[in-house]
Amino acid sequence: MKKIYADERWCLGCGLCKVYCRTSHSKTKDIIKAHKLEDPKPVERLHIETGDVMNFALQCRHCDDPKCVQGCITGAMQKDPVTGVVTNEAERCVGCWTCVLVCPFGAIVRDEGKKKIAAKCDLCAQTGEPECVKHCPNNALIYEDRGDGK
Amino acid sequence: MRYVIIGNSAAAVGCIEGIRKNDKNGLITVISDEKHHVYSRPLISYYLAGKVSPKNMAYRKSDFYEKNGVEAVLGKKAVSIDPARKCVTMDDAGCVSYDKLLIATGSSPFVPPTGGLGGQSNVFTFLKYDDALGIERLINRDSRVIIVGAGLIGLKAAEGLAPVSGSVHVVELAPRVLPTILDGESAAIVQEHIEKNGVVFHLSATVERVIGDKKVEKAVLKDGTELPCDILVMAVGVRPNTAEAKAAGVSVNRGILIDDKMRTNVEDIYAAGDVTEGTDAITGEKKIMALWPNAYAQGYAAGTHMSGGKDGFAGAFPMNAIGFFGLSIITAGVQAGEGIETLSKYNDETGALKRFFIKDDRLMGMILIGDVDRAGIYTYIISEKIPLSGLEKKLTDDGFGLMAFGYEKMKERISS
Numbered sequence: 001m002k003k004i005y006a007d008e009r010w011c012l013g014c015g016l017c018k019v020y021c022r023t024s025h026s027k028t029k030d031i032i033k034a035h036k037l038e039d040p041k042p043v044e045r046l047h048i049e050t051g052d053v054m055n056f057a058l059q060c061r062h063c064d065d066p067k068c069v070q071g072c073i074t075g076a077m078q079k080d081p082v083t084g085v086v087t088n089e090a091e092r093c094v095g096c097w098t099c100v101l102v103c104p105f106g107a108i109v110r111d112e113g114k115k116k117i118a119a120k121c122d123l124c125a126q127t128g129e130p131e132c133v134k135h136c137p138n139n140a141l142i143y144e145d146r147g148d149g150k
Numbered sequence: 151m152r153y154v155i156i157g158n159s160a161a162a163v164g165c166i167e168g169i170r171k172n173d174k175n176g177l178i179t180v181i182s183d184e185k186h187h188v189y190s191r192p193l194i195s196y197y198l199a200g201k202v203s204p205k206n207m208a209y210r211k212s213d214f215y216e217k218n219g220v221e222a223v224l225g226k227k228a229v230s231i232d233p234a235r236k237c238v239t240m241d242d243a244g245c246v247s248y249d250k251l252l253i254a255t256g257s258s259p260f261v262p263p264t265g266g267l268g269g270q271s272n273v274f275t276f277l278k279y280d281d282a283l284g285i286e287r288l289i290n291r292d293s294r295v296i297i298v299g300a301g302l303i304g305l306k307a308a309e310g311l312a313p314v315s316g317s318v319h320v321v322e323l324a325p326r327v328l329p330t331i332l333d334g335e336s337a338a339i340v341q342e343h344i345e346k347n348g349v350v351f352h353l354s355a356t357v358e359r360v361i362g363d364k365k366v367e368k369a370v371l372k373d374g375t376e377l378p379c380d381i382l383v384m385a386v387g388v389r390p391n392t393a394e395a396k397a398a399g400v401s402v403n404r405g406i407l408i409d410d411k412m413r414t415n416v417e418d419i420y421a422a423g424d425v426t427e428g429t430d431a432i433t434g435e436k437k438i439m440a441l442w443p444n445a446y447a448q449g450y451a452a453g454t455h456m457s458g459g460k461d462g463f464a465g466a467f468p469m470n471a472i473g474f475f476g477l478s479i480i481t482a483g484v485q486a487g488e489g490i491e492t493l494s495k496y497n498d499e500t501g502a503l504k505r506f507f508i509k510d511d512r513l514m515g516m517i518l519i520g521d522v523d524r525a526g527i528y529t530y531i532i533s534e535k536i537p538l539s540g541l542e543k544k545l546t547d548d549g550f551g552l553m554a555f556g557y558e559k560m561k562e563r564i565s566s
Contacts (some may be wrong), residue, residue: 005564008561008564049551049552049553050549054553056553056560056564058551058552058564061566063566067526070443070446070447070450071443071446071447073442074193074202074209075190075208075209075210094193094196095473096192096471096472096473097471097522097525098471099526100480100523100524100525100526101469101470101471101522101525101526101529102443102469102529104526104527104529104563105527105552105563106523106524106525106526106527106551106552107526109523110478116473
């Protein structure tokens with residue numbers, strides 16, 4: 001399946017991916033309103049790791065055998081059998097953080113804005129194309145199918 | 151192929167989904183003495199607190215059985231298994247034959263013998279949907295609730311009932327809350343937080359007797375304390391439901407004994423979930439790990455093997471993600487033992503605690519309170535038995551992540 005891959009050689013750790021991820025998952029889809037006006041504030045669904053010599057952004061890997069889906073106590077976390085995309089159904093999620101406990105990538109983010117919900121990368125299902133990739137100024141995020149069947 | 155599953159919770163669903171990955175056509179029958187569509191037991195406390203609607207109690211959507219070609223026999227109890235004729239008999243004398251059978255009968259609450267206790271209408275356990283519905287019918291804003299047991303179930307009951315009752319008192323035999331998953335210091339943090347939300351604890355205490363015939367009106371503790379009572383919840387612990395398995399010749403210690411393919415000693419009979427006694431992948435000890443994600447994973451592995459597939463079940467070990475009144479707790483693995491070193495970081499500002507348990511250059515366990523972000527990376531280090539070789543110095547760092555593994559490993563992880 002098509003996934004987002006980080007290229008740590010080019011990542012500046014600038015954080016624009018976070019900004020556009022938040023915007024993409026906001027109510028207004030407006031960069032200013034999402035960051036300055038929306039309450040609760042939308043959370044980004046990725047982590048940026050920064051180091052002395054390299055940086056990278058990390059999103060959900062949409063695993064073949066996703067531990068978050070298998071461990072989910074409510075059935076909110078699901079893997080689409082056709083597309084392979086792992087998504088969390090907000091209405092059914094109670095924020096127990098079992099997915100946070102079992103995700104080996106630490107890819108799931110706690111959204112404690114209004115009601116506790118596990119927030120994660122959905123490959124920007126609503127806009128159709130991952131906004132983090134689209135707006136990365138240095139092509140350090142790549143959205144492609146590497147044909148590994150995952 | 152004809153598959154029969156006794157039980158209708160996490161392990162059963164895991165089994166169905168495991169089977170259907172390999173075998174789209176085989177017949178699957180699920181037998182359960184509960185009449186409900188498959189629901190999430192951990193949600194009963196959320197349901198009582200009004201945080202989850204009846205519709206969202208469903209663990210899988212209403213078309214789950216139909217979509218997976220499952221015949222659901224609900225409200226009937228499987229009373230005997232005949233391994234020679236390969237059939238299961240139900241309490242209405244109906245019979246279902248199987249080629250492969252999964253026993254996923256779960257566990258039942260253990261109620262310790264208590265003076266005066268027996269048959270009163272306001273005494274509940276806290277495991278099933280029907281327990282929650284029974285409490286819901288009785289509880290009001292003035293109800294004085296007593297919960298016996300400050301383990302995972304007892305404290306989730308306390309959290310669920312506190313907002314809809316008058317008072318909640320918790321009586322626990324051990325000197326601390328969550329005695330099986332927390333150490334003294336971390337338990338004190340959790341206890342203080344729960345107390346701030348109005349729950350009263352009686353630790354190192356037991357209910358000696360209860361007073362009241364039709365209704366328990368009062369509980370008398372060993373030290374003489376008398377607690378008035380409208381609702382009594384017994385949450386001391388659970389025991390595996392092994393009677394039918396035992397009678398069929400299945401080997402049972404405390405739970406049903408299974409191998410790494412979830413097979414019992416009897417041909418074509420598998421077992422998964424709370425009813426089993428498996429091997430702790432960290433310590434190698436045989437133990438019951440009655441935990442939701444483990445039940446699903448075991449069920450999934452069983453279903454995979456029953457349908458002729460291969461899986462990479464890595465084995466189970468204790469792990470919990472649980473929260474009370476907004477405080478998040480994550481624990482995994484081992485928290486005490488010979489030769490175990492402890493590494494801790496307490497954040498004075500936020501009150502967050504990170505504690506790691508290390509032995510022979512391996513991460514054996516952890517307790518995280520408050521700040522649980524990216525906990526799964528630690529779980530990965532524990533389960534994959536990754537040699538620490540210096541990594542331990544970084545475990546408590548803010549912003550700990552995959553980069554701590556070094557370039558090669560990090561690159562492999564982010565490229566997956």
